[in-house]
Amino acid sequence: MQRRHFIRIAGGGAIAAATVTSAGLSGCSAGMPAEAIEAWQGPGRDAAPDGDVRRWLLSYAILAPHSHNLQSWVVDLGTPNEILLSCDLKRLLPQTDPQSRQIMMSHGTFLELLDLAARERGLRADVALFPQGVFGAEKLDGRPVARIRLSPDASVQKDPLFAQILRRHTNRSAYDLARPVPAGAWAAMLAAVKPHPLRFGFAGPEQADRLAEHRRIAAQAWRIELTTPRTVMESFAVLRVGASEVAAHRDGLSLLDPMVVLLDRVGLFDRSKAPGPDDYATTSQVRDFGKTLDATPGFLWLVSEGNDRATQINAGRAYARVQLAATAQGLSMQPLSQALQEYAEQEKPYQEIHALAGAAGPGQTVQMWARVGYAPPVPPAPRRRLQDFIRA
Numbered sequence: 401m402q403r404r405h406f407i408r409i410a411g412g413g414a415i416a417a418a419t420v421t422s423a424g425l426s427g428c429s430a431g432m433p434a435e436a437i438e439a440w441q442g443p444g445r446d447a448a449p450d451g452d453v454r455r456w457l458l459s460y461a462i463l464a465p466h467s468h469n470l471q472s473w474v475v476d477l478g479t480p481n482e483i484l485l486s487c488d489l490k491r492l493l494p495q496t497d498p499q500s501r502q503i504m505m506s507h508g509t510f511l512e513l514l515d516l517a518a519r520e521r522g523l524r525a526d527v528a529l530f531p532q533g534v535f536g537a538e539k540l541d542g543r544p545v546a547r548i549r550l551s552p553d554a555s556v557q558k559d560p561l562f563a564q565i566l567r568r569h570t571n572r573s574a575y576d577l578a579r580p581v582p583a584g585a586w587a588a589m590l591a592a593v594k595p596h597p598l599r600f601g602f603a604g605p606e607q608a609d610r611l612a613e614h615r616r617i618a619a620q621a622w623r624i625e626l627t628t629p630r631t632v633m634e635s636f637a638v639l640r641v642g643a644s645e646v647a648a649h650r651d652g653l654s655l656l657d658p659m660v661v662l663l664d665r666v667g668l669f670d671r672s673k674a675p676g677p678d679d680y681a682t683t684s685q686v687r688d689f690g691k692t693l694d695a696t697p698g699f700l701w702l703v704s705e706g707n708d709r710a711t712q713i714n715a716g717r718a719y720a721r722v723q724l725a726a727t728a729q730g731l732s733m734q735p736l737s738q739a740l741q742e743y744a745e746q747e748k749p750y751q752e753i754h755a756l757a758g759a760a761g762p763g764q765t766v767q768m769w770a771r772v773g774y775a776p777p778v779p780p781a782p783r784r785r786l787q788d789f790i791r792a
């Protein structure tokens with residue numbers, strides 16, 4: 401889920417194009433203010449006041465990947481030994497995610513990290529999805545997503561993936577084409593999916609024609625989102641420019657490029673409108689993302705049988721495990737969401753990626769698609785304070 405930002409002189413033409421890192425399931429940037437990423441240091445002193453282990457567990461759960469890094473999780477701790485998870489309906493993506501499928505997946509990633517943390521403390525986390533009824537297919541509402549009951553259980557086994565939570569970061573840079581993903585790493589990611597009912601697939605350099613098709617579809621879908629004003633503006637709405645905005649919000653898409661920050665300070669950075677399809681700001685981003693795709697030695701995908709809300713949650717849980725398993729193998733990963741989005745302009749790439757992934761049957765859905773490879777480490781995405789997610 402890669403997005404870019406476009407710089408314009410107010411009322412004039414594009415003068416430059418600067419990267420905004422986003423991934424539908426995350427957003428980060430170099431030079432992040434320390435307070436915006438303090439959550440990645442692990443649970444702080446306020447993580448378990450009065451011995452409440454739930455706050456310790458939540459300190460890990462809030463590090464889950466989330467679409468546009470919106471962090472739409474809300475938890476109610478009013479009942480002892482329970483966590484009631486709901487969705488903040490002010491943190492949705494009606495343009496790029498009109499049916500909130502990605503938002504539901506982002507709640508699945510949260511639940512998976514919560515479960516891993518519970519196991520680490522010898523707790524069984526019994527997750528009941530939609531305890532007051534399931535959301536409709538088109539729209540979310542105020543009912544809870546899940547109720548998690550925690551209880552000590554000596555039979556609970558720790559999961560080695562827990563050790564990767566603080567190391568997991570989405571990486572949108574070029575990957576090393578000289579280092580293809582080894583068979584053992586693919587096998588580790590496949591094994592990570594097994595607790596959840598999704599089909600895992602992948603393509604590497606030995607499948608050159610398929611690799612080229614993945615790159616072509618991803619580039620086409622990216623250009624569509626880039627040249628659809630309402631989808632670009634949705635990203636602009638959560639764009640945080642400069643350290644002060646990043647530190648104040650600790651969410652969304654971070655842009656810390658010094659030139660952009662300077663332009664913003666002097667009023668020459670126009671976030672009120674999208675560039676035209678033939679503007680340099682658009683064409684340069686299409687070209688640059690094409691180079692990133694070309695520097696991708698592997699792609700992976702997760703396919704579900706059906707697309708109901710529980711399936712979307714399970715898909716998010718499976719993806720969280722896959723990325724943690726990849727992290728353990730020293731690999732980087734970046735979700736590619738555009739072709740999976742259910743708005744009219746993306747219909748052609750949506751059909752193409754489903755066909756390429758072998759998901760053309762009735763009800764089959766490509767829930768996640770990502771590029772994967774080796775790359776230098778990148779900094780983490782901002783996270784809000786733990787107390788910001790807690791209702792009671």
